[in-house]
Amino acid sequence: MRTTTLVAPMTVLLLATPFLAACTENADAGDSAGGATTDARKLTVDSSSDACTLSATEAPAGTLTFDVTNSGDQVTEFYLLGEDGLRIVAEVENVGPSISRALTVNAPAGSYVTACKPGMTGEGIRADFTVTASDEEPAVSEDEAQLVDDAQKNYAAYVQDQSAQLLEKTKEFVEDYKAGDDEAARALYPVARTHWERIETVAESFGDLDPMMDAREADLEPGQEWTGWHLIEKDLWPQRAEDYTPLTDQERATYADDLLANTEDLDGRVQDLTYTVDSIANGSRGLLEEVATGKVTGEEEYWSRTDLWDFQANVDGARVGFEGVEPIVEQKDPALAEQLTTRFADLQKLLDEQRRGEGFVSYDDLTPAQVKGLSDAVNALSEPLSRLTAAVLS
Amino acid sequence: MAGVAGAYVAGRATADAATPAVSDGARSATYPFRGEHQAGIVTPAQDRLHFAAFDVVTDSRDDLVDLLQRWTVAAEQMSTGEPTGTGAVDGDVYLPPDDTGEALDLPASGLTITFGFGPSLFRDADGQDRFGIADRLPSALRDLPHFPGDVLDPERSGGDLCIQACADDPQVAVHAVRNLARMGFGTVSVRWSQLGFGRTSTTSTSQSTPRNLFGFKDGTANVKAEETAALDEHVWVGSGDDDAAGWLAGGSYLVARRINMNIEIWDRQPLGDQESFVGRTKGTGAPLSGGEEMTEPDFSMPGSNDQPVIPVDSHVRVVHPDMNGGVRMLRRGYNFVDGSNALGGLDAGLFFIAYVRDPDTHFIPVQLAMSKTDALAEYLRFTGSALFAVPPGIGPGEHVGQALFA
Numbered sequence: 001m002r003t004t005t006l007v008a009p010m011t012v013l014l015l016a017t018p019f020l021a022a023c024t025e026n027a028d029a030g031d032s033a034g035g036a037t038t039d040a041r042k043l044t045v046d047s048s049s050d051a052c053t054l055s056a057t058e059a060p061a062g063t064l065t066f067d068v069t070n071s072g073d074q075v076t077e078f079y080l081l082g083e084d085g086l087r088i089v090a091e092v093e094n095v096g097p098s099i100s101r102a103l104t105v106n107a108p109a110g111s112y113v114t115a116c117k118p119g120m121t122g123e124g125i126r127a128d129f130t131v132t133a134s135d136e137e138p139a140v141s142e143d144e145a146q147l148v149d150d151a152q153k154n155y156a157a158y159v160q161d162q163s164a165q166l167l168e169k170t171k172e173f174v175e176d177y178k179a180g181d182d183e184a185a186r187a188l189y190p191v192a193r194t195h196w197e198r199i200e201t202v203a204e205s206f207g208d209l210d211p212m213m214d215a216r217e218a219d220l221e222p223g224q225e226w227t228g229w230h231l232i233e234k235d236l237w238p239q240r241a242e243d244y245t246p247l248t249d250q251e252r253a254t255y256a257d258d259l260l261a262n263t264e265d266l267d268g269r270v271q272d273l274t275y276t277v278d279s280i281a282n283g284s285r286g287l288l289e290e291v292a293t294g295k296v297t298g299e300e301e302y303w304s305r306t307d308l309w310d311f312q313a314n315v316d317g318a319r320v321g322f323e324g325v326e327p328i329v330e331q332k333d334p335a336l337a338e339q340l341t342t343r344f345a346d347l348q349k350l351l352d353e354q355r356r357g358e359g360f361v362s363y364d365d366l367t368p369a370q371v372k373g374l375s376d377a378v379n380a381l382s383e384p385l386s387r388l389t390a391a392v393l394s
Numbered sequence: 395m396a397g398v399a400g401a402y403v404a405g406r407a408t409a410d411a412a413t414p415a416v417s418d419g420a421r422s423a424t425y426p427f428r429g430e431h432q433a434g435i436v437t438p439a440q441d442r443l444h445f446a447a448f449d450v451v452t453d454s455r456d457d458l459v460d461l462l463q464r465w466t467v468a469a470e471q472m473s474t475g476e477p478t479g480t481g482a483v484d485g486d487v488y489l490p491p492d493d494t495g496e497a498l499d500l501p502a503s504g505l506t507i508t509f510g511f512g513p514s515l516f517r518d519a520d521g522q523d524r525f526g527i528a529d530r531l532p533s534a535l536r537d538l539p540h541f542p543g544d545v546l547d548p549e550r551s552g553g554d555l556c557i558q559a560c561a562d563d564p565q566v567a568v569h570a571v572r573n574l575a576r577m578g579f580g581t582v583s584v585r586w587s588q589l590g591f592g593r594t595s596t597t598s599t600s601q602s603t604p605r606n607l608f609g610f611k612d613g614t615a616n617v618k619a620e621e622t623a624a625l626d627e628h629v630w631v632g633s634g635d636d637d638a639a640g641w642l643a644g645g646s647y648l649v650a651r652r653i654n655m656n657i658e659i660w661d662r663q664p665l666g667d668q669e670s671f672v673g674r675t676k677g678t679g680a681p682l683s684g685g686e687e688m689t690e691p692d693f694s695m696p697g698s699n700d701q702p703v704i705p706v707d708s709h710v711r712v713v714h715p716d717m718n719g720g721v722r723m724l725r726r727g728y729n730f731v732d733g734s735n736a737l738g739g740l741d742a743g744l745f746f747i748a749y750v751r752d753p754d755t756h757f758i759p760v761q762l763a764m765s766k767t768d769a770l771a772e773y774l775r776f777t778g779s780a781l782f783a784v785p786p787g788i789g790p791g792e793h794v795g796q797a798l799f800a
Contacts, residue, residue: 094682094697096684096703220542221766297737
């Protein structure tokens with residue numbers, strides 16, 4: 001795999017000073033704790049309009065921090081590339097003029113290429129960079145690329161499967177609703193929405209469809225027509241509404257057909273979606289945020305009180321996202337993987353206590369203490385989950 | 395002359411409205427209560443707030459005007475650091491003291507007291523003229539429309555009257571509202587009130603920009619006291635703005651919004667994401683297009699992935715005057731923490747206060763854009779809302795709102 005093809009730097013590079021080189025050796029010798037010694041794993045990068053100046057051209061293996069400062073007058077980017085100059089090991093984008101950005105990367109020993117890209121064009125100002133062996137060497141997985149590939153494929157398949165089930169259940173739901181079989185429609189409502197909530201962060205990424213399908217009444221702007229799931233929810237569970245006028249058969253048909261058409265549109269669009277591992281990890285975090293803002297507070301399903309179904313579905317989706325990238329995290333941060341596994345289980349245990357038959361108790365049946373317990377478990381899971389993306393990318 | 399000069403300076407205060415009359419300590423500043431404009435608008439934002447909204451509970455116009463007269467006297471006394479009435483300890487031992495006393499021994503602490511009138515003062519819910527002033531209702535003074543993200547608590551919204559008390563000592567601000575509320579029993583009733591700690595805006599170039607509870611500097615582009623022309627263009631109601639409401643000329647509109655922040659969720663956002671939502675760096679407050687805090691953002695500067703370096707949905711861009719027809723606000727908000735909610739999360743956020751010349755042009759479109767497209771909106775819930783017309787400054791011998799009731 002070794003390649004001798006090196007990309008010629010676009011400009012002359014300033015090399016590290018002997019002083020810094022000496023520090024590097026010091027740190028290499030062992031744990032050189034103490035404020036007097038510069039940490040050889042902390043490097044500075046000065047990206048100007050025509051130079052990319054690193055404080056050192058080598059560092060000991062471990063967690064490296066590149067503090068990138070843009071001294072030019074255009075936005076710049078900084079890359080740590082593999083020896084081939086192609087594979088991106090780590091990158092930091094959007095560094096504005098006079099702004100600094102820290103890039104942290106867990107780098108095993110080897111040969112690398114650094115690149116600043118002022119103006120974000122071309123191949124950048126490149127130079128060789130060496131990571132020397134040390135006892136903080138991160139474990140390297142031979143098959144990380146395979147793990148990443150698996151995670152991406154599995155998640156895409158999951159989203160497509162959930163979308164297909166959403167479409168199928170929505171079809172049944174709108175048939176019942178249009179036919180006036182409200183009891184059957186009420187029973188199907190949380191079942192169909194489970195498939196929506198499992199992939200909610202993906203569905204929400206379609207900024208045109210989401211407000212038409214999932215808007216709550218309070219989300220509307222002046223003049224915006226209310227359509228979608230929650231409008232029908234209110235019509236099926238009008239008990240909490242004041243002076244509610246039920247929809248006519250004609251209105252029912254209009255809104256039901258509209259929901260189904262948008263669901264078909266959504267299903268068509270997700271077929272082409274691909275996912276990066278960081279987007280999967282971010283989606284996992286995002287689904288728990290949905291729980292914290294809307295479900296645990298009982299605001300999502302204001303009329304039907306079926307919030308716990310959505311709660312469970314969000315957690316399902318978050319766990320699938322986590323489990324997809326878990327093999328990667330287990331290599332990079334096994335403690336985090338273990339903590340997340342534990343906390344998903346803790347939260348699930350609380351949810352399981354509220355199961356009734358195929359579904360869950362009404363949100364109204366939860367005591368304040370039970371809601372607090374669920375909220376605490378969501379917080380306990382969300383904190384480590386907020387570190388997942390960085391761990392996957394490290 | 396800063397243009398907000400104290401032509402009507404009264405009491406012991408001697409400096410113009412934007413400069414504290416000096417003294418012997420950081421908290422002993424006083425600002426003149428009377429002047430061309432009410433104090434507490436361009437006054438350098440103090441550290442603490444107590445804001446109260448009132449419902450008028452009487453049908454008597456005379457009682458209402460009488461209260462405005464008594465409030466004027468008391469507010470002027472307290473603005474100089476004096477207790478109200480006969481004081482807290484010098485009165486008849488068989489009577490409760492006029493002043494409640496908790497501000498004794500405390501300096502004026504830069505106290506300003508600012509009064510405003512809500513739409514419901516003019517007409518009741520059935521459209522009836524309550525105090526013979528309905529024909530003077532300013533055209534822009536009406537309940538704000540519903541914005542996406544609004545989950546308003548009616549008990550934290552609206553009001554016939556408002557009092558904004560700001561001071562550098564919280565006890566001084568609370569003392570002011572407490573005593574004015576007490577004087578009003580029988581005429582007015584407190585509808586809601588809000589404490590604020592930590593100003594979130596700077597209203598003078600002499601102040602540094604503080605941080606909100608997201609940890610960011612906010613309100614960098616605020617209209618400042620020194621920008622006389624901008625104040626006339628964006629903050630003060632002009633003499634020809636509203637034929638029916640000539641009494642409001644030289645005044646302003648006060649928009650109050652209680653904005654809860656989803657603190658715990660925000661805290662889990664990666665630094666880079668937080669900065670993208672805001673459009674500024676968290677450290678210095680520089681726009682992501684570079685420079686320092688006061689550097690103008692460059693919204694067209696290309697960034698990575700063929701997107702502008704300042705994201706199109708970033709807060710700084712969405713509410714920037716360049717994206718809103720050039721309109722600016724004088725923001726004067728405060729951080730608030732009202733303890734914790736039932737789930738143990740902070741009941742906290744930003745009590746947003748803005749003074750604008752016309753809410754229809756200077757606030758509503760900006761709030762709508764923010765509710766619809768601002769990346770920050772996902773972390774915000776608007777739980778209270780009110781709009782008040784703030785009459786101009788109070789001249790010698792006048793009471794607050796005198797022109798309205800003339």
